[in-house]
Amino acid sequence: MIALQRVSKSFDGGVSFAVREVSLEVPERSFLAVVGESGSGKTTLLKLINRLIEPDAGSVSIAGQSAKSLPPHALRRRIGYVFQGIGLFPHMSIAENIGITPRLIGWPEAQIRARVGELLDLVALPRSYLTRRPAELSGGQRQRVGIARALAARPAIMLMDEPFGALDPVTRDTLGAEYRRLHDDMRLTTVMVTHDVMEAVLLADRIVVMRTGNIAADGPPHELLTASDDPAVRTLMEMPRRQAERVRALLQERTARG
Amino acid sequence: MDERLASALHLLPEYLSQHVLLSAAALGLGVAISLPLTVAASRHAGIRWPVLGVASVIQTVPGLALLALFYPLLLGLSSLCRHFLGFGFPALGFLPSLLALTLYSMLPILRNGVTAIVGLDPAIIQAARGVGMTPGQRLWRVELPLAAPMIMAGVRTAAVWVIGTATLATPVGQTSLGNYIFSGLQVENWVSVLFGCGAAVALAIVTDQLLALVELGVARRRPRFAWLGLGLLLAGVAAAGAVPLAAGGRAGYVVGAKNFSEQYILAALIADRIRGTGYEAAERADLGSTIAFRALAANELDVYVDYSGTLWTNILGRTDAVPRAQMLRDVKEELRRRYGVQLLGPLGFENAYALAMRSDRAAALGIRTIADLARLAPRLTLGGDLEFFARPEWRLLQARYGLAFHARREYQPTFMYRALMSGEVDVITAFSSDGRIAADHLTVLEDPLHAIPPYDAVLLLSPRRAADPVLRRALSPLVGAIPIGLMRQANLQVDRTSDKFTPAQAARWLTAAAHLPEQ
Numbered sequence: 001m002i003a004l005q006r007v008s009k010s011f012d013g014g015v016s017f018a019v020r021e022v023s024l025e026v027p028e029r030s031f032l033a034v035v036g037e038s039g040s041g042k043t044t045l046l047k048l049i050n051r052l053i054e055p056d057a058g059s060v061s062i063a064g065q066s067a068k069s070l071p072p073h074a075l076r077r078r079i080g081y082v083f084q085g086i087g088l089f090p091h092m093s094i095a096e097n098i099g100i101t102p103r104l105i106g107w108p109e110a111q112i113r114a115r116v117g118e119l120l121d122l123v124a125l126p127r128s129y130l131t132r133r134p135a136e137l138s139g140g141q142r143q144r145v146g147i148a149r150a151l152a153a154r155p156a157i158m159l160m161d162e163p164f165g166a167l168d169p170v171t172r173d174t175l176g177a178e179y180r181r182l183h184d185d186m187r188l189t190t191v192m193v194t195h196d197v198m199e200a201v202l203l204a205d206r207i208v209v210m211r212t213g214n215i216a217a218d219g220p221p222h223e224l225l226t227a228s229d230d231p232a233v234r235t236l237m238e239m240p241r242r243q244a245e246r247v248r249a250l251l252q253e254r255t256a257r258g
Numbered sequence: 259m260d261e262r263l264a265s266a267l268h269l270l271p272e273y274l275s276q277h278v279l280l281s282a283a284a285l286g287l288g289v290a291i292s293l294p295l296t297v298a299a300s301r302h303a304g305i306r307w308p309v310l311g312v313a314s315v316i317q318t319v320p321g322l323a324l325l326a327l328f329y330p331l332l333l334g335l336s337s338l339c340r341h342f343l344g345f346g347f348p349a350l351g352f353l354p355s356l357l358a359l360t361l362y363s364m365l366p367i368l369r370n371g372v373t374a375i376v377g378l379d380p381a382i383i384q385a386a387r388g389v390g391m392t393p394g395q396r397l398w399r400v401e402l403p404l405a406a407p408m409i410m411a412g413v414r415t416a417a418v419w420v421i422g423t424a425t426l427a428t429p430v431g432q433t434s435l436g437n438y439i440f441s442g443l444q445v446e447n448w449v450s451v452l453f454g455c456g457a458a459v460a461l462a463i464v465t466d467q468l469l470a471l472v473e474l475g476v477a478r479r480r481p482r483f484a485w486l487g488l489g490l491l492l493a494g495v496a497a498a499g500a501v502p503l504a505a506g507g508r509a510g511y512v513v514g515a516k517n518f519s520e521q522y523i524l525a526a527l528i529a530d531r532i533r534g535t536g537y538e539a540a541e542r543a544d545l546g547s548t549i550a551f552r553a554l555a556a557n558e559l560d561v562y563v564d565y566s567g568t569l570w571t572n573i574l575g576r577t578d579a580v581p582r583a584q585m586l587r588d589v590k591e592e593l594r595r596r597y598g599v600q601l602l603g604p605l606g607f608e609n610a611y612a613l614a615m616r617s618d619r620a621a622a623l624g625i626r627t628i629a630d631l632a633r634l635a636p637r638l639t640l641g642g643d644l645e646f647f648a649r650p651e652w653r654l655l656q657a658r659y660g661l662a663f664h665a666r667r668e669y670q671p672t673f674m675y676r677a678l679m680s681g682e683v684d685v686i687t688a689f690s691s692d693g694r695i696a697a698d699h700l701t702v703l704e705d706p707l708h709a710i711p712p713y714d715a716v717l718l719l720s721p722r723r724a725a726d727p728v729l730r731r732a733l734s735p736l737v738g739a740i741p742i743g744l745m746r747q748a749n750l751q752v753d754r755t756s757d758k759f760t761p762a763q764a765a766r767w768l769t770a771a772a773h774l775p776e777q
Contacts, residue, residue: 052387077390087385091403091479100399101389149389 002026002049002157002189007058009044014056018044020213021058028156031183031190033204035197035236040210042193046159049191050079062157077101080150080188084162086142088134094120094145095130101153119148122182140171147179151186158183160192164199176203198240201225209233262449265760266438271501272540274457276433278498281421281465282491284356288363288416295364296371296409297397306372313365321423324362325430328354329549350545350553355427355434362423363416370412374405407477414469421462425454428544429517431553435461440544445519445752445761446672465491510538511729514553514562517544518671519752520609520691520745522761523768524563524715530765531732531774547645548572555597557722561729564718565609567711569593571650582712589716598721602730603737607691607745610713611651613703614688616678620701627704631685632659640666641674641683651710652687658709672753691715691742693750715740735775744771 004024010017019041026032034042047053048060051072060067067075088097096103098119099112107115120127123144134142143163150158163179164172180203183190194200200207201221209217209224217224217233225241228234299306316324332349340346347353378401386396402409425436438454441447468487475484511532515525525541532539542559551573553559569589570576574596580588590601613628625631631638640663646652647666655661663685669677675694678686688695688702690713695702717736723729748768751759759767 050388052384071392073387073390073392073395075390076388081385081388083381083384083388085379085381085384087379087381087383087388089382089385089400091400104390104395153390 001028001063002191003061004045004048005059005061007045007048007055007060009041009048009053009055017041017213019048019055022213022215023058024208024215024218026189026191028189029187031180031203031205032192032208033200033206034191034193034208034210035195035200036210036216038195039212041213042210043161045210046161046191046193049157050076050081050159052076052081073104077105077153078155078157080153080155080158082143082146082150082158082160082163084165086146088142088145088149090134092134093130094125094132094134094137097134097145098148098152100149105153107153115152116148119152122151123148124178140167140175143167143175147175147182151182156187156189158188158190160190162194163192165194165196172199179203197236198243201240209236260449261763262447262758262760263453265762266450266453269437270457273433273435273437273454274461275498275501277421277424277435277458277461278495279502280352280355280359280427280432280434281417281424281461282495282498284359284420284424285363285413285417287356287360288420289367289413291360292364292367292371293409296368296375299368300372300375300401306376310365310368310372313368316361317365321358321362322426322429325355325358325423325426328358329430332357333552346556348556348558350431350549350556350558352432354430355424355432359420359424359427363420366415366419367409367412370415371405371409374408375401378404407473410469410473410476414466414473417465417469418462421458421465425458429546429549431542431545431549431558433542437543440517441522441761443670444517444544444672445522445758446755447758447760464494468494510540511560511723512558513539513541514545514550514559515541515543516547516550516562518689519749519761519764520689521563523748523752523764524605526762526765527736527768528561528563528717528733530762530769531736532728535728535732537728551599551718554718554720555599557720560720560723560726561733562718563605563715565713565715566604567610567651567713569716570711577650577654579708579711582714585712586714586716593718594724598724600719600721600724602717602719602733604714604716605736605740605745606738607715607740607742608713609689609691609715609745611646611649611710612688612690612705613655613685614678614695614700615685615703617699617701619684620703625703626701627706628655628659628661628709629706631703632661635661635663637664638684639664639682641677641686642666642668643671643674643687644668646687654709654711658707691745691749692753693746693748694753696746697750697754715745739772739774740768741772744768747771 002025004022006021006023007019008017008021009019022045034045036042044053048055051067095116098116102112102115116130117127120129125141125144134145137145164175167175176199192204204221206219207221207224208215211232216230217228224233224237228237295309299309329349332354336346336349382400383396386400391399424434425439427434428436428440435454435458438450438457442450442454468491471487472484475481475487513525513529515521522543525543529539529541545553547568550559550562551564554562566585566589570585574589574592586604593599593601613631615625623634625634647668667677667683674686675698677683679698688700690702717733719726719729748764751764751767752761
C-alpha cells in the first residue's frame, strides 16, 4: 500500500504550493487514476511517491515502510515508472533499455536475457526488435518498450505519468486496454496521472481529482460520474458522459434515418 | 638535393619527435583536467560560468605571451620551492610549454562537453533517475556516452590548436617544429620556414584524421574504429618517444643559441668541435637573450656565446662604463662568483650595438657621429630590433646624447635592414659584426662619448661543465681565433638573399677560414 500523509511541496519557497497537505492511501492491487487540469499538482503528487521530488512536509510510506528508509535510487528500482516523454536511452539497444534496472540491481546476465524476452512477448513486440535502437521504432512501439522497461525488475507498484498522452487515439486505446490486463495479471498497484478523464474512467478502479494542490474529489468512476457536490468536479466528470451520449445520439440518428 | 632542404630533413626526427611529445603531453593533460571539470561544470551552474569564463579568457591571451608568461612564473615558483623544499625545477623548455599548451587545449573540450551534457534531452535524464540510477551511474551509463561524440569533436579542435601553438614553444627553449620557422625567419631561409609550417600542418591533419576515426567509432558505437584511431595515435607518440631514447645513448652536450644568425653559426661551430671529440652535441636555438643565460646557469645548457656588454648590463645590472679589458675581467669574476658560470675566453671579435645609416643619406645630412645625429634626430625615424628599446643601452644612448627621434619602429632584424634600405626608417640599431653593414654599404656612426659598452663575444660554460675536460679541449682553440672580418663574412653568407649558406655551412667555412686546428 502507498500512503501519503499531509504531504506538501512548494517550488517557490512556500509562496504557492504544487501539493498542499495531501493525504492519500492507495491499497495494493488497485488502479488509481489522478486527473486534473495542468498545474493542479498531479504530476508532483506522482513524483513524490518515488522521490523524484522530495516533499517539504509530510511523509510517504510504501508497504508500511517510510520511503526515506532507502536511498532514492534503491527505492526507484522497486517502483516502475512510465512517462509521456518515455526517455528510452538512444545509445542502447531495445534489449539493453529493457534490461537496465535488473542490470543495475545486478541480476545474472542469463536471467536478464530471459526476462527481456518474456517482457517483449508481454508488450506484444517481436523478438527481432531486441537488437534495434529506439530511433527505429514508432511512438507506440517505443512506449511499449517503456512499459516493458518499467516492469523489468518485477516491481509491485507502477507509476505512470500521461503514459499514452503522445500516442494516436487508436494506439492509445489499445495500449491502455493491454496495460489494464497486465495490471490485473501481474497483480500490480498502479497510480496513473492523466488529463484525459475518459481514459481514467475506462481504466481505473478509482479516480482522484486534483485542483490547485488539493484533492477535490476521490471515488470510484461511476460514483464521480453521477454525483459530486463540487460543481467544477461535476463539469469535469460529466464530459465523458456527455461525449458518450452525443456519440450514442449520432449513432441512433443514423439508424433512424437508415 | 638543396642543402637547405637536406639540413631541414636532417633535423626532422628531433624537431618532429619533440613537437609530438610536447603536443601529446599537453593534450593528454588537458583532457585529463577538462573532463572532470566538464562534469562538475555541467552539474553545478554556479561553477559553470566561472570555469568557462576563465578558459575563454585564457584563449584570448596570445599564444606566444602565454608561453612566455610561464617562464617568470615558474622561475619564481622554482626559487620558492628551492628555498623551502630544497629542490627546484627547470623554468624553461618543456615545463612552461606544457603548462601553457595544456591551458590552451581546455576551452574547446570544456565548452563542447558542458554544452553536450547540459543539452541532453531532459526526458532521458528523468528516465535515468526513474529506472534507479545513482548519479554516478547516470554519468557513466547515460550522460558521458551520449556526450562523447561532442566531447571528441572538442578534443579534435584542441589537438589542432595545440599542434599549431606548440611551434611557439621554441623561444622558451623547447625544441619544436617552430625551430624551423623561427630560425628560418631570422636568416631568411624560406625553405626552412615553409618546411616547418608544412610539417606542423601535416602533423595537425594526420592527428585530426586519426581523432576523427576515434570520434566516428564513439558516435557510431563501433569500438573497433575508436581503438584503431587511438592505437595509431599512441603508436605515433611511442615512436616520437623512441627518437630521443635512440639518440640519447651517449652523454651529450647542449649548445645554446640566441635568435640571430651569428649565434646559429657559432652554435653550429661549437657543436661541430664537440662532435669532433667523439661526443654528442645538441643545439637549442632561438632563446631569448636573458633566457639563454638563465638556462646556462641552471645547467640546462652546457655552453653558448654571449657578449660582455650584455652580461655587464643585463645580468650583472651594471650601468657604469669601464675599459674593455677590465670589463672582461670583472664579468668573468662576477659570473663565477654569483652563478658558478665559467667564462672560457673571448672569441676575438666584438658584436656591439651600433647605430647605422645608409652611407648616401649620412653623407647628405652630414652625419658621422651619434652627436651629429642627435641634432637632426627630431626629424628622423629610428628602427630597432625587438629588444633594443627595452635594453639599458638605449637608455644610456638617450641619456648621454639626448637622443629624441621623430618616431621609432620595431622589426625582426631581417626586416629592419629592408626598412632602412627602402627608406622607411633613417637610422637602425645594427650589430657591429653584421655582414650586412659591408654588403649594404652602411655607415656605422661613431660613439665619441663611449655610451655603448664593449661587446666582446665570450664563451660561457655552465656551472656543471665549468671544468669539463672535453669542452675545454674542444673549445679552447676558439679563444681569440675569430677576427671581426671573418665573422662578418660568415654572417653575410647566411643573411644575404642569394647563394645563401645554412648556419652549418657557414660554420664549416669559418672553421677553415680561421685555420682552427684539427682535433
